[in-house]
Amino acid sequence: MKKIKWAILGPGAIASDFAKAIIEVNGSIYAVGSRSLKKSQEFASHYHIERAYGSYEEMLKDDEIDVVYISTPHSNHYEYIMESLNNNKHVLCEKAITINGTQLKEVANLAKQKNLIMAEAMTIYHMPLYKKLRHMIHSGKIGKLKMIQVSFGSCKEYDVTNRFFSKELAGGALLDIGTYAISFSRYFFSNQPNEILTTMKKFETGVDEQSGIVLKNSMDEMAVISLTMRAKMPKRGVISGELGFITVDNFPRASTATINYLDGRVEEVEAGETSKALLYEVEAMNHYILHKNNENTLDLSIDVMNTMDEVRKQWGRI
Structure with missing residues (x-):
């Protein structure tokens, strides 16, 4: 080979x-x-x-x-x-x-x-846990998917010269951490969101410091996303269906999740290792290249970027 x-x-x-x-x-x-x-x-x-x-x-x-x-x-x-x-x-x-x-x-x-x-x-697309969870959801494990909640708060040190807060370097919470949250939502959504509502608070340099985003697609699946770069919040994703909900903590590189069912049962799900998150990306790229597989995760990235464009359009900037 x-x-x-x-x-x-x-x-x-x-x-x-x-x-x-x-x-x-x-x-x-x-x-x-x-x-x-x-x-x-x-x-x-x-x-x-x-x-x-x-x-x-x-x-x-x-x-x-x-x-x-x-x-x-x-x-x-x-x-x-x-x-x-x-x-x-x-x-x-x-x-x-x-x-x-x-x-x-x-x-x-x-x-x-x-x-x-x-x-x-994007780690979300390559962690074994997410492939396992998506299969479980598609199999009806938590019933029809209804709602996703994602929070990501990264309290960056106050520094107006830092790239995170630089308009010229495309700073702001959305492109830095929001891409994880929206990628998480899109990965489990049946299709791309077609309705978006959002509001945002600016940092003094003009970039987005924190925001709230609501997404809905044609299947009536919804996501509510909270982002901030000047406060600490859990990196948590919750996927809810008619029969229960899945909680994923520290979701960008997660290897464990918890399912809570309506009848009170609790199930722990494990797959992959957090420490190997980047290895999974290398292995995936090698596979795409060796098998000439153009049907990789790029379509998801395109959907996420188009969603972020619409979010920023509603904020009054692209």
Whole structure:
């Protein structure tokens, strides 16, 4: 079987964790690229990477690379996805995969034209627990799906210069943490939401600090989402049906869930390991590439991005 050669574009904090995952799954990483050759070389030395490049452009011209993992801030994901695809590289990009639906549609169309795989590094789509829960829900375990509740509060330190609060760097709660919450809802919804209501409080820099979002689809399934970047809230998802409800705590990388039934029974569900969240993403991407599977999770990412576009439209900005 062909060994897939991975490259990392942007050796930051999350890239370090992802490098460990690639090595555990693939045994090695082929290349790393940074705007700083010194930083790239230090990263390559630490993770025993074969090639280190001092520019993204130079790295992407390396014909040996099969797939690029992009871990830069999401404000420039579009630019680097386009350049990777134009250099005939498959792409796995950190969330949020782009900053709006127009960008995502353009890169998705290019990937399709060039017969390349593109996917979002969204843990929700790859954790074994969620695949198991979705199968249980489809089998009627909790009856007809009615309501999803998701909360995510990440109390970021007050710092107007931080990228989380920067309008120029596409900061704000929605693109940073809201993408997890909406991805959770969409993963279990039968189809894309077609009704959206929302309200938002701005941070002083103009980005969204906290918000409430209500979604409904054509099957009358609903989701209520609470987000904040200046208060602590549980990362909790609750999926409710006619026969019971499923609670998932610390949902972005969850491996356990609890089902409470109407008759008082309680069932614990386990699948996968939280510590292997990034390994599951690497394994999934390898599978997509080796099996030339364009029917991956990208359609879910597109639905989520279109939902976020409508949310921001109602807030008065895109």
